[in-house]
Amino acid sequence: MENLVSVIIPCFNAERWIAEAIDSCLNQTYPNIEIIVIDDGSTDHSLEIIKRYEKKIIWEYLPHKGGNYARNTGFAISKGKYIQYLDADDYILPEKIERQVSFLEATGADVIYGDWRYKHHLPDGTSFLDNVEIAGRQVDILESLLQDWWTAVASLLYKRTVVEKSGGWDESLRAAQDRDFFLSVAINGAKVVYQPGCYSIYRRYGNVTVSSSSKPRWIESHCAVLEKAEQKLKQMNKFSMKYQYALAKSYFELARESLLMDDYSQYLRFLEKTLIVFPDFKRNTSRRFYLLVQSICGFRHAERIAYRIVLLKKSFN
Secondary structure, three states, X not given: OOOOEEEEEEEOOOOOOHHHHHHHHHOOOOOOEEEEEEEEOOOOOHHHHXXXXXXXXXXXXXXXXXXXXXXXXXXXXXXXXXXXXXXXXOEEOOOHHHHHHHHHHHHOOOEEEEXXXXXXXXXXXXXXXXXXXXXXXXXXXXXXXXXXXXXXXHHEEEEHHHHHHHOOOOOOOOOOHHHHHHHHHHHOOOOEEEEEEXXXXXXXXXXXXXXXXOHHHHHHHHHHHHHXXXXXXXXXXXXXXXXXXXXXXXXXXXXXXXXXXXXXXXXXXXXXXXXXXXXXXXXXXXOHHHHHHHHHHOHHHHHHHHHHHHHHHHHHO
């Protein structure tokens, strides 16, 4: 008999989508699946919809404590050898779990990820599937995650053992939870493999994303994730030069995001973090003027000039 796969779906006010998420799991070609839906204190009709599935799924209702608490609760209930996390507003295609289980078992890997695509929902009520996002094979998954590489939560499948070693989902985070969780898994030495093929759909509504709806929250959450990863790597004596540079690059990206928000003190804070982690940091860019200034005057002076240019552009606008 095939090994059991546990699909864990946290749900909060997702009455519009939760049935499609559950149905996408029930329609899997892989025969041995348990579907665990944790309702995180929904105030809409989500729970009513969940209850209609009766014994086809396992469900639990909790007071609202956030998606990560719901994911951890779902994992505690689960019994599967493999773990699939699925957000309530996303869905997976029928062959997804069968293909990934087969590939995991053939390769002896701990985690597998594939390609995915956005499903855009527009204000006029129409929707469309975007081009496939090719996740691609990452030479060093930890290095990629420390930089700015990302793959959709639904595109992954985990062995239970690596989820246990990770310590679970960080319930204090308000954004960047998936990056943090995957980083924890990778830092603990999980073998991660890539399988080409798109079987995961990630919904997007207009131009609103977590980062655009609350940019300060997004920046602070990513900063917390990076600081936690840095501390773990140092504790485990794994903070090599390439990981230092990758981390510095992410701090620099947060600095630039802060600059675009006109938060100059935050911008300076992240620039300092960049140089503390990697004192010889240099920005890679296609802008020739920046590269020229950086090569002559150094990274700090190049950034000072870039900051003044940004201010000038904003004043003209």
